[in-house]
Amino acid sequence: MKEEILKKIEKRDIKIAVVGLGYVGLPLAIEFAKAGVKVHGYDVDEKKTEKINKGISYVKDVSSEELAPLVEKGLITATSESSVLSEVDGIIIAVPTPLSKTKDPDLSYVIKAAHDVKKNLKKGHIISFESTTYPGTTDEIILPLLEETGLVVGKDFFLAFSPERIDPGNTKYTVKNTPKLVGGVEPNSTEVVSALYSLALLNVVPVSSSRVAEAAKLLENTFRSINIGLANEMAIMCNILGIDVWEVIEAAGTKPFGFMKFYPGPGIGGHCIPIDPIYLSWKLKTFNYTARFIETATDINSNMPRYVVGRIQDALNEKERSIKGSRILVLGIAYKRDIDDVRESPILDIIDLLEQKGANVEYYDPHVPWVEISGKLMESIKDPKYEDYNLVVLGTDHSSFDYREIYEKAPYIFDTRNAFRNSGIQDNQHKIVTL
Ligand SMILES: NC(=O)c1ccc[n+]([C@@H]2O[C@H](COP(=O)([O-])OP(=O)(O)OC[C@H]3O[C@@H](n4cnc5c(N)ncnc54)[C@H](O)[C@@H]3O)[C@@H](O)[C@H]2O)c1
8 A cells, every 4th residue: 555655646646635724724735736736625614715715815924826826727625525535645634723721732623623534534545634732642642533444554544743833924934945844653654644745845854753743843832932931031030130131132142152042022922832832741741740841931921911011010100100091002913023813912911901900002013903802802003193102012023114203203112022123223212111
C-alpha cells in the first residue's frame, strides 16, 4: 500500500480534503491548489463554504484575487458535507483547539472531525492532523478511534501530526516556505505524509513520532509566551526602578549572541500564544507535575491588562483626572500589528476594565470594524478626532496609523507598544507615557 500511495503522490494523481477552512486551513488549501493538487475544503460553517465557492476570501492573508482563479479552475471547492472525505486520498485537519471555560483543553472540534474521518475512512487514506494540541493526542485519541474501523495504520492508512506554524501577517515566512514538521504515529506514516506535503511546501522536516511534532509546536509557543512574560515583568520592574525598559531591551539587544529581543505589551492574544502552553501544562498535570515556567508566564501575561489600566490610572492622576468620566480613545484592538484578529486580544480586556471603572471608551481600528466586548457591540469610529479625548491609548501598533498626526493632536497618550518613539517621534511636549 505504501509504495502504491507514494507513486500516486509522485504523479500528483491525488485529491485532498482540508477539514476546517480558517486562518490555517484556507491558506494551506490555496498552497496545495497552486501546486496543482485538487482540494476539497470541508467546513461546518456554510457561510464560509459559500464564500469560497464564490471565490471570496474571508482570511486576510489570502486575497480573493488569489482564490477566485483556483476556484474557477476547479482546483478548490468547498462543502459542509463530510462525505467528501471518502472521495479524497489525503485529509488535513485544521480545526480549532481552544480552552474550555475552566481553562482545560477543549478537544470537541478535534473529536468531531476525527469521527467524520472515521466514518469515511478507506484503504490508502493519508491523514495529517495540524491543530495545535498536547503530546499524545494523535496516537492516544485519534489513532484508536480510526482503528476501530478495523483498518490498520501504516498498512491500510497513514496518520501523522504536522503542526501549523503560520504567522498571520508575516509576508516573509508563509505556509510555503516555513519548514513543516511531520511526525507519523509510525514510520510509514511519516514517510507518506511527508511526501504529501512535499507536493506543495518547500521544506518538509520529518521527525521520529507524532509526539515529538506535537511537543515541538508547544515548545515554540511556550518559548514565546515565557519570553514575552519575562519582557512584561521586566517592564514592571523597570517602572518600579524608574528605568526605561525599551532602552534597556535595545541596549541588551546589541549583544550579538545569546540574547533575543522580546518586548513588553498590553498582554498576549491570538489563538496560539495564550492557549498552547496551557495544553502542555494541562497534560503534565495528569502526571502530577506542575509546569512552573508556564504557570508564571501565563500569570504575568494575563495580568498585563490590569497592570496597564493601573498605569493609565496613574497617568491620569498626574493630570488630576480620574478614569471615571474620562474620554478615552483606544487605537488598535487586534492582538497584533496589521491583522484583523481579536481572539484573546488583551486590548479588549483593557477596554472592558476601563469601562467598568467609568471611562467613556471608544476605539479606532481600521482592521476591525466592530467587536463584541462582554456581550456589548462596539463599532470602530471612522474618523477619529484625537483632540477630543482626555487620553489616547495605543493598543496595537498598526503601520497605517499616522503617529505624527496623532502625536500633534492628542492631548495625552499612553503607549503600550512604544510605537510613537519607534516611529521616530521625540516627545518634546512630554505627553507620552509608555509601559
Ligand atoms: N491562527 C493561527 O495563527 C494558527 C497558527 C498555528 C496553528 N494554529 C492552530 O490551527 C488550528 C486551527 O486554527 P485556526 O486559527 O485556523 O482556527 P479558525 O477558527 O480560524 O478555523 C477553524 C475552522 O474549522 C471549522 N470547523 C470547526 N469544527 C469543524 C469540524 N468538526 N469539521 C469541519 N470544520 C470545522 C470552523 O468553522 C473554522 O472555519 C488550531 O489548533 C490552532 O491552534 C493556528
